[in-house]
Amino acid sequence: MISIDLGYTDETDPDPDLVQAAAQEALSSLKIFDFTQPLELMDAQTKNIYYRLRRVALTAQTTEFESDKGRGDASLLPDGKVYTESQVIEALGEDYAQGVIINKRCCG
Amino acid sequence: MPDFLLDNVGLWLSKRPETSLNNGYTLNTDYLKALTTAPAFVVPTIEFTSDAGKPGNGHEFPTRQCPTYVGHPAFSFTDEIAVSYPGRLLLRALGGAVTTAQQGGTAAYKHSCVMLDSLVNRQLPSTTMIAQLGGASFRLDGMVVDGYRLSQNRADVPQYSVDLVGSGDFVSPQAIGTAQVETATAAGTIGTPGNATVIVTAAGMPGSPRTVSVAVAGADTAATWAGKVRTQLALDPFVAYFFAISGASTSIVLTARYIAANDTTMNISLDNGTCTGITPAPTSANTTAGSFTLPATADILTCLDGNQTVISWTDTGGVQTLTGSGCAVRSSSIGVSNATKLNDRCPGDPTVTITDPLTALVTTPAYVSKMRHGARSANAQVVLTLDATIPDWFTYATNDVLTDVTFQYRGAIIASTFRYMLSLIMPKARITNISTGQDDGDATLTLDLTAFWDSATSTALKAEVINTETANYD
Numbered sequence: 001m002i003s004i005d006l007g008y009t010d011e012t013d014p015d016p017d018l019v020q021a022a023a024q025e026a027l028s029s030l031k032i033f034d035f036t037q038p039l040e041l042m043d044a045q046t047k048n049i050y051y052r053l054r055r056v057a058l059t060a061q062t063t064e065f066e067s068d069k070g071r072g073d074a075s076l077l078p079d080g081k082v083y084t085e086s087q088v089i090e091a092l093g094e095d096y097a098q099g100v101i102i103n104k105r106c107c108g
Numbered sequence: 109m110p111d112f113l114l115d116n117v118g119l120w121l122s123k124r125p126e127t128s129l130n131n132g133y134t135l136n137t138d139y140l141k142a143l144t145t146a147p148a149f150v151v152p153t154i155e156f157t158s159d160a161g162k163p164g165n166g167h168e169f170p171t172r173q174c175p176t177y178v179g180h181p182a183f184s185f186t187d188e189i190a191v192s193y194p195g196r197l198l199l200r201a202l203g204g205a206v207t208t209a210q211q212g213g214t215a216a217y218k219h220s221c222v223m224l225d226s227l228v229n230r231q232l233p234s235t236t237m238i239a240q241l242g243g244a245s246f247r248l249d250g251m252v253v254d255g256y257r258l259s260q261n262r263a264d265v266p267q268y269s270v271d272l273v274g275s276g277d278f279v280s281p282q283a284i285g286t287a288q289v290e291t292a293t294a295a296g297t298i299g300t301p302g303n304a305t306v307i308v309t310a311a312g313m314p315g316s317p318r319t320v321s322v323a324v325a326g327a328d329t330a331a332t333w334a335g336k337v338r339t340q341l342a343l344d345p346f347v348a349y350f351f352a353i354s355g356a357s358t359s360i361v362l363t364a365r366y367i368a369a370n371d372t373t374m375n376i377s378l379d380n381g382t383c384t385g386i387t388p389a390p391t392s393a394n395t396t397a398g399s400f401t402l403p404a405t406a407d408i409l410t411c412l413d414g415n416q417t418v419i420s421w422t423d424t425g426g427v428q429t430l431t432g433s434g435c436a437v438r439s440s441s442i443g444v445s446n447a448t449k450l451n452d453r454c455p456g457d458p459t460v461t462i463t464d465p466l467t468a469l470v471t472t473p474a475y476v477s478k479m480r481h482g483a484r485s486a487n488a489q490v491v492l493t494l495d496a497t498i499p500d501w502f503t504y505a506t507n508d509v510l511t512d513v514t515f516q517y518r519g520a521i522i523a524s525t526f527r528y529m530l531s532l533i534m535p536k537a538r539i540t541n542i543s544t545g546q547d548d549g550d551a552t553l554t555l556d557l558t559a560f561w562d563s564a565t566s567t568a569l570k571a572e573v574i575n576t577e578t579a580n581y582d
Contacts, residue, residue: 038211038218040525051422055511058536058564070509072536072564095426 031085035078049088049096053078056091110242110312117149117241119185120402121193125200125233125582129479130277130458132236132249136284136401139238140193143406144185149241150248152278153179154462154473175473178276178460180450181248183237186269189258189517191528192407195219195573197270198530199582201256201444202571203232203481206582211574214523218574219581222567223444223484230480232446233582237272238282238402242312243349245366247282250275252479257443258517258532263414266517268530273448276475277460285367288398292376294334294358295387301326302382306337306360308347309375312368315346324383331357333386337378348466361395365465370397410528410575416518419490421510421537423503430490438491438547442515442532442557444569447482454478486534486559486569488515494544494551501553504539513537513557522576529574535562 033046035053042050057076076091089096120139126132133139155177158170165171187194199206203224211218224232235251251272260266304324309317322340324333337360342353347362355361362376376392419440420429431437459472492500503510512533519528534557541556559568573581 038209038526040527041212048427051427051512055422058511058562059509060564062563072562074564077564 033078033083033085033088035081035083049083049092050078052092052095053083053088110314112242114147114149114241117147117239118402119144119183119240120238121197122236123193123196124580126236126249129231129234129252129477130250130275130475132247132277132279134284136403138236139284139402140196141403141406142185142193143187143408146184146186148183149244150181150183150239150246151244152181152246152248152276152280154471155179175471177451177453177457178278178473178475180276180476181246181251181274181278182254182272183239183248183251183274184269184271186267188408189266189268189412189530190408191410191412191519191530191573191575194268194270195530195575196581197235197253197272198256198258198268198532198571198573200233200235201253201270201446202567202569204567208577208579208581210578211526212524214526215576216522216524216526216574217576217578217581218572219577220570220572221582222565222570224481225566226481226484230449231478232448232481234275234479235272237274238284240282243281243366245281247279247284248274249277249279250475250479252448252481253446254448255443255445257441258515258530259439259441259443260414260417260517261439263417265414266412266417266530273450273479275477275479276473277458281366283367285401286396286399287367288364288370288374288394289396290362290374290376290392291355291395292360292362292378292389292392294330294337294360294378295389296330296385298324298326298328298333298383299385300383302380302384304333304337304383304386305377305379305381306341307375307377307379308341308351308362309373309377310350310364311371311373312366313346313350318344318346320344320347321381324386334358334360343466345466352465362392363396364398367400368398369400370394374398410519412517412519412528412530416527418514418516418518420516421513423508423510425499425503428499430492436492436495438493438550438552440488440490440515442486442488442534444484444486444532446484449478449480449482452476452478452480484568486532488513488532488534488537488557488559490555490557491545491547491552492555493547494553498553500539500555501542504542504555507538509560510537510539510557511535513559522574526574529572531572533570533572534559535565535567535570536560 058072060073119142122133156173158173160170204221206221237248251274254273255271303321306320351362378389380386457474516531540558543554
């Protein structure tokens, strides 16, 4: 259940800007990343997140043993799954917060 | 004597991997014609043992020689990348089970596989290959991919090269199609003894038209002297290597040993030489028309575009795309080496029977029943122009792991955003060396990448092909 605080009471008319901002915020929390689709159909942001999520999975530590660090965890692979934005943030942490597209080569 | 241009060699590869090693395909519809920029033809080699140098012979020279095994035939294809047979060989190079998936409901299909799990099986999928140039006509069974490489220089059309190596099993001449059969019918009883004159004509036969004299005796009936003609033709080296001679009674039947299109000039002429009594028969009957049914053209119509190549990986910094408007990539290559285990010989290995058509001498060398891969490796190389910063050197120097290292060679759009494509992907890799160099005077860095084993996807390399083949692409 999603509640949207529109910032007004029954006694006053809603501020259209507030309504739009609140709606966008609510939609943002509903943002999903569909990794069931072929890679070729993903937009640039989704593709970047896909590759970052795969990196998290491929380099994950599967057991408590230090020697298993980086061996990878197939259960974390995003392939064939649908993620919400919050799930992506949970998986990527700061990488997502800092922006999903970092290209060392920049602009060519 | 006819001679042949090397470029005229005919090469065919089986559409699908053999159902088991050395189980060669026998139908024309099982094959695709293949091209290569480095033409060659194949003649199997036989390995022998001898007693050369053995103490006790009184000298160092051999006195006996015994055939043992057929040597491993090898053939390399090098050409522009295409999404037909080069893609199939790419999938066979890795050897895992191929998955085919329609892409976004369009006409595009993606065929992908990972490397064969060596803990389950080390026998890579095998290919049947036919090579034909003149008399060198061989069907080679049990050819496995020993190495496969995709490469590109600047934005030239991407290239592939594949090295095939075989078990030694072969069939010669290759027998797909219909062999032409000519039949002459003898008539007349010999009056004056002497020689009959038989003239055999065929477009590809050395020495054609070949005149053979056959000694006949007085009162020989047609069936009797026809038998003498058959015997004499079977002893003639020109005729016997080109035709199998058969027939009964008055029939003299010549069956071409090599499959070829129908030759309207092929003929057996019977006439009196110094003898009398033969009813001249200048024209033989074309009992069975020859028919060459292997595909005549190679499916290479879909070209890949050099400017569409994508090389990318993900490192700690995120997704890095090396190709693009910066024109930094001067060349690239990625490949797999299967280190096929040769001479994997065992008691009980099967044999191939080789019979000389003229002398009837027979040998039965063996061939191997296993062509397992050895210690495989997958490597890549990218040559980049030197920039004002060198992020890749830091990636290398800090031993950062790369994930999803992708070399994607692409062509025209099939539908939506799906393009014809061949790609090799290292799920996990590292830059193992960086060296300096130059490309046409421009300073460059050469990055050597090595694929690492990825436990999550159970492979070190993944292959993908996108085309419009809906099924049975493996």
